[in-house]
Amino acid sequence: MIPTHRPRRNRKSEVIRNMVQETTLSVHDFIYPAFLIEGQNQQLEIHSMPGIHRFSADRLIDEIGRCVELGIKSFAPFPSINDGLKDRLAKESANPEGLYLKTVADIKRQFPDIVLMTDVAMDPYSSDGHDGIVDADSGEILNDASLEVLGQMALAQARAGADIIGPSDMMDGRVAWIRDILDQNGFSHVSIMSYTAKYASAFYGPFRDALDSAPKRGDKKTYQMNYANRREALRELALDEQEGADMVMIKPALSYLDVIHEVRTNTHLPVTAYNVSGEYAMVKSAAQQGWLDGEKTMMEVLMSIKRAGADAILTYFAKEAAAVLHRG
Numbered sequence: 001m002i003p004t005h006r007p008r009r010n011r012k013s014e015v016i017r018n019m020v021q022e023t024t025l026s027v028h029d030f031i032y033p034a035f036l037i038e039g040q041n042q043q044l045e046i047h048s049m050p051g052i053h054r055f056s057a058d059r060l061i062d063e064i065g066r067c068v069e070l071g072i073k074s075f076a077p078f079p080s081i082n083d084g085l086k087d088r089l090a091k092e093s094a095n096p097e098g099l100y101l102k103t104v105a106d107i108k109r110q111f112p113d114i115v116l117m118t119d120v121a122m123d124p125y126s127s128d129g130h131d132g133i134v135d136a137d138s139g140e141i142l143n144d145a146s147l148e149v150l151g152q153m154a155l156a157q158a159r160a161g162a163d164i165i166g167p168s169d170m171m172d173g174r175v176a177w178i179r180d181i182l183d184q185n186g187f188s189h190v191s192i193m194s195y196t197a198k199y200a201s202a203f204y205g206p207f208r209d210a211l212d213s214a215p216k217r218g219d220k221k222t223y224q225m226n227y228a229n230r231r232e233a234l235r236e237l238a239l240d241e242q243e244g245a246d247m248v249m250i251k252p253a254l255s256y257l258d259v260i261h262e263v264r265t266n267t268h269l270p271v272t273a274y275n276v277s278g279e280y281a282m283v284k285s286a287a288q289q290g291w292l293d294g295e296k297t298m299m300e301v302l303m304s305i306k307r308a309g310a311d312a313i314l315t316y317f318a319k320e321a322a323a324v325l326h327r328g
C-alpha cells in the first residue's frame with residue numbers, strides 16, 4: 001500500500017520547515033533574572049548555576065549593558081541581603097537606601113528604556129526565610145499581616161522606578177492589595193505580573209543557594225501550590241484577573257507545560273513562564289558532562305515553553321539564547 005498522506009513533504013527542506021513553523025522564539029520573549037550582592041567589583045559564579053553570577057551593583061550595570069547590546073531589554077533582579085539586615089518583618093525590603101532599591105534606581109537612571117521587574121516577597125529579607133510573616137509560636141505563615149509588608153515593599157519598588165511589580169509570595173489577595181496601594185500613591189502606570197500558579201517545587205534549590213533564602217523551618221507548602229494540581233491554577237488565575245493582574249505567570253515551566261497551556265486557553269491576559277534555576281542547572285550539568293548538547297537542549301526547552309502557550313519567559317538562558325538567535 002502506498003501512503004496517500006505524507007506529512008514528511010512539509011519537512012523536506014529547511015526553507016519549507018521554516019515556512020510552516022508554528023512557533024517562534026525571539027529575544028523579545030526573554031526576561032533575564034539577575035542576582036545582586038553588596039560590595040563593589042564583585043562577580044561570583046553560582047556553583048549550581050554554571051555561567052550565572054551574583055553581581056555587585058556596578059558589575060550588574062555592566063552586565064545589563066552587555067545584554068542590551070544583545071537585544072535583551074527586560075530584567076528581573078533579585079537581591080542577596082546580608083544576614084544582619086534580616087528580621088521577622090523584612091523591614092529592609094522597603095528601605096529606599098538599601099541595596100535593592102538603590103540599585104533599581106541606579107539601573108533605571110543608566111537604562112531608562114529597559115523594563116525592570118522587581119520581586120515582591122519577604123524571603124530575601126526575612127530571618128525566617130519565608131515569603132510571609134511567620135507566627136513565632138505556631139510557625140504559621142500569616143496571610144493578612146504579610147499583605148501590609150508586601151504592599152509597602154511594592155510601593156517602595158515603584159518609587160525606585162520599577163516598571164513591573166512581580167509578587168512571588170503567593171499570599172491570597174496580594175494582587176488587589178498591591179494594585180490599590182500603587183493606585184492610591186500615583187503609580188497607576190506600574191504593572192503587576194502575578195506569580196499566579198507558583199508551585200512548591202524542588203526546582204528552586206539553586207536559587208535559594210544563590211540568595212541564601214531557604215526557609216529556616218518548615219517548607220512553603222501552605223502557600224505555594226501542590227504540584228499534583230492543575231484545576232487549582234485556574235482558580236488562582238480567575239482571582240488574579242479579578243484582582244487586576246496585568247500578566248500572569250506559571251512557575252516552574254518545564255514540568256508544568258500542561259498548566260501553561262491550560263492557563264493560555266483560559267485567559268486573554270499575557271501569559272509568562274519562569275524557567276527556574278533547577279531547570280537551568282539540569283541542562284547545564286548534563287551539558288558539562290557531555291551527556292547533552294547544551295545549546296540545542298536550551299533552544300528546545302525555550303521553544304517548548306512558547307509552544308505550550310507562554311508569551312514571554314523568565315530564563316537564565318536569556319543571554320546565551322540571544323547570542324544563538326543573533327547567529328541565526
Ligand SMILES: NCc1[nH]cc(CCC(=O)O)c1CC(=O)O
Pocket residue numbers: 119120121122123131168169203204205206207208220275276277278
Ligand atoms: N520569593 C521566592 C522566589 N522567587 C523566585 C524563586 C525561584 C526562582 C528560581 O528557582 O529560579 C523563589 C524561590 C522560592 O519560592 O523559594
Ligand SMILES: [Mg+2]
Pocket residue numbers: 170171172173196236239
Ligand atoms: Mg493567589
